[in-house]
Structures are given as structure tokens and as C-alpha cells.
Amino acid sequence: MLPFGYAIRNLMRDPARLLQAVLGSGLVVLMVMIAAAINNGMVGVLSASGSAKNIILLGAGSEESVLRSEISDRTAGIAESSITGLEKQVDVRAVSPEIHQMSFIAIDSNDRKQAFMRGVTPRALLVHQGVSVQAGHYVRPGQVMVGRLAWRRLGLPEEALQPGAEIWVEGTPMTIAGIFAAPGTVMESEIWMDLNDLRSMSLREHLSCVVLRLDTGEFEDIDLFTKQRLDLELAALRESDYFAKIAAFYAPIRGMTWMTALLIATGALLGGLNTLYAAFAPRIREIATLQAIGFGRRAILFSLVQESTITTLCGALVASFVAIGLLDGIAVSFSIGSFILSVSPSVAMAGLMTGLGLGLVGAIPPGLRCLLPPLPSALRSAG
């Protein structure tokens, strides 16, 4: 084997080229880390948004989207009295009638934004147990309560959605009562208001859904209930299954993110190959000399791979610092919510593996190009 120091010192032959290679590979790694963080964030927020203990009763045929669902107002009361095994707190059953809809909101008359509104009663907190009020108080009639990432989802300044501020919902002024958190879920991008306020504002006679929280009950019992009460035209879905379907809906978008990262990485890899060709080409004679001394091609190729791998791992390190400094904690919006980008161990590992892969794969073609010419002609080449 050639000494490791040989690989290290070769890197310093041309500091400008080394810097170019480190930054180039760093950019590729950063792209992959961004793609991984977006993918993780989206999957994470969608999977955390649904609890397996929560069952959504929604209109039969509207299982793909609660927004399209309409069910009878009576459903909440009938479900509460008919279904056993629901969670209870101080004799109040965890049954939350809700209206979900997209509404226009504005902080001034000219700037309308479409927001996800959820009409709720105080019972919503019994089913959505991850929700906690961070500032102000829970929503009352005439008021709204905003998720802590709603400003990001709506593209508004954070100060615009503070308790006490006023917003217009479908042209009606409402006061912000509080800010709530629901860590890692899409609810953090929503705006909640009183169920009856939203019903009258949207001129709806029906609910979107009823959310139940199971204690000792089984999903199958609720499913049976929906099949027995054909008059209500209901379907039951585990909340976790509902969000799994949404996650599946977004899979092509996540795939596009990966594809973009992959295409950029491939382009950069080809560019990187040129850099390595240029770095190795003047060393054909030196490499031939090592072969003449008795070093095998494999040992020399291993040393060249060490060089490129050290370079790309340095790039990965730079990319990781950039990601931690600039990426970590950034809120990203998508159509149904927002999530926070995080440089998690899996994202860091994706970056590291990309750096490693670039180094391993990148050195082989230019390395072979230097190793394959016949020794006599390689020894005569310009050194």
C-alpha cells in the first residue's frame, strides 16, 4: 500500500483545484441534505399529524380529503351516545365535531391569503392532545387561534399573527385570541375558530367530520357503527391512515425533490470527474513510475480513491456546517401545512454517504485512465 501521507500531500499540490473540488462536492452534498431534510420533514409532519387512537368520521366517498367531506350535524351526538370505549375526561367524551375548509384571510384589505381553517369546540383539545396554547388563550366566539407556523405558511410577518391582532376571515374581522403549538404536525399551520362562527361564515349546514379518541374501544366497532348507520352516510378512518394517504399523495413531489437532487449531483459528478481528470492527468508518468517500482494498479487506485474521498468528505463537512448554520430550523410550507427543516442524524448520514459515494465513484474513471496505458508509453509521457 502507498502511504496515506502520499494521498494527503497530493491534495495540496494545487490548493485552488482542491478548493474547487471541496466546494463542488460540498454543493452536491448540500443539495442531497436539503432533499433529505425536505423529505424527512414532510414525511415526519404527515406521520406525526395522525394518531392511531383518533378515528375520523367523514362522509362516505370523501376518504381522500376531509375538505370535501360533509356529514350531518347530528353525527357527533349519535356517535357519542352509540359508540363505547371512547376516551373521557371529567365525564366529557373525546368527540370533536369539526369543519375544515380553506378560507381567505387578510391582515389588510388588499392582501388576501388562503388559509386552512378548522372550526372547533373546546372538545377539540380532548382529541388533539398534542395541541397546547402557547400564548393568549383558547379560541372563543368572535376570535381565532393561530398555529405557531401559520405565519410561515401564509407568507406573513410573524408579528402579524400575534395575540390581540386583528385579521379578516372572509371579510369578517376577528381577534387573535392565542397561538397554539402542535409539535411536528400540520395543525401548526392552521387557524382555528369557533365551530359555529365558521359554520355561519361559510353558510354551511353540515360538519366536515367528527374526530373521536379511543380509550378501550376498537376501530372495528366504529367501522361497524358507520356500516350500520347507513342513514348518516359515514366512513371511518384512523387519523394515522388518513395522513398516510396524504403522505402517499405527496410521494411524487418528494420523488421530484430527490430526482432534482440526483440530477444536480450527476451533473456535479461529471464536472467533478473533469476536475479529477485534470488533477490526475499530469501524474500519468508518476503513476507509471510507481507501477515500475512494483506497486500494483489496485494499490495505486486505492490511493487515488483516498485522495478523492478525503476531498469529498471535506466537502461533506463544509456542507454539514452550512446546513446546520443556514438550513436547520427553517420552516417550509406546502399546500396543507408547514414543517421545520432539521439536520437530523439521517440527513447528516445522507450527506456523509453522498460525500463518500462521490469520492469512491469519482476517482475510478480518471484513475483508470492513468493506470491503463501501457507502462512504456506512460513512463515516457510528460510528467
Added chain:
Amino acid sequence: MNENNNVLIRCHELTKNYKKGNRLVTPLEKLDLEVKRGEFLALMGPSGSGKTTLLNLIAGIDQPSEGVLEVCGEDIGKLSRSKLARWRAAHVGYIFQLYHLVPVLTAFENVELPLLLSNMSRRDRRERVEHTLSLVGLDGRMHHYPKELSGGQEQRVAIARALVASPELLVADEPTGDLDREAADSVLQLLHQLVEEYDKTIVMVTHDPRAAERAGRLLHLEKGRLLETEAG
């Protein structure tokens, strides 16, 4: 030692040809040659006469197209590329006209390279390298990089590198071709010393008649054939 055992290099009807476009080029044709152990052989001839081709074949850098080539008791014409690399490491030291030192390694590290292919301990390697560098008169320049050495000193480092693993055979391709008169004399003196005192066998290609004079035997090649043999 009988006559056969004393022969280090034996070429019989050695031919090398290769294709250049549609043309078959034969730089070496049916060459017969024997070189004894401890000989200092010089090869001379005009450009294209086949002397470097012969040197590369003897050093295991290239492989013959036809004929027999036995060096150090091995028919190296039949070895695979990887076996040939191992064989070179064990039996041959190559001295190049332009030294071919690795620029990022010090003189010490350059000389140490062939020993990395052996199982020698770090301490033994250090002792061997120091000894070899002192043999070529460079014990004070061990930690200098090639760019910090003169041409003559670089060639001495190259000789030390060729010598350090104690190969039976040293091959030198115009070892003085890039040196001034004084440095060339000094290098030739060193090669002569290696034959006389250390019983090395040297095959040297040269254009320089003064260098050829130092050899014990001189061969002239022309158009791939051996012309004459004379004492150096």
C-alpha cells in the same frame, strides 16, 4: 557456480512488435543475449534502434511478443501483469533519465517506496533507507523534497530508490542524459561502485560514449538487431 547459474539475463530470439495504426512495428527482432551476474552492460544505438524496448523488456516493464526472456531465473515473458509487478519489486531497480521522483515525497520517502512492498518493520525500513542514502552520499538531504535538490542529487536519490530493496538487477535508461558533466561523472562512478563493491548487475542504455566507457561490456543495437559486442 556453473556457467548457467551465472547468467542473470537470457534472451533467445526475443522479438517485440506492436501495431501503430495499420502498420506492424518491430523495434526488436530475434535478439539473442546473455548477461552474467555482476556485469555492467551498456546498450548504445541510434534513436529507434530498440535499446529502450530491450531495457523495458528486461526490467519487466513491457512483455515480449515472441521468444524467451529469462531474468533472475524467471521466464518473465509468461507472467501476468500483477505477477510481473511483484517480480519487479523483488528483482529490479529502475533508474530513469529524468529521475521520476515523486514530488510530494521527501528523498527519504521516495527511497522508502520499494520497501513498502516488503514486510519490513518501520524501524528496519528506516535503517535501510538511511544506509542507502548515505551510500549515495545524500545522508544530509534525507528530508529534502525533490525540488530542493540538484539534478545530480535527484538522480542519486533515484539510484538509492532503485537500490534500496537490494535487487539483483539495476536497469538505467540514460541515467546521465539530463546531468552536467560533473554530476554525470559522479553518477557513473556510483554505478561502477555498485558493480564492483556490491556485485550488482547493471544494464544501462546511453547515448553518451563516455558513459558507455564505464561499462564492462558495450552492445550496439540498430533496427532491433544486435550489431557488435565490445569490451567497455
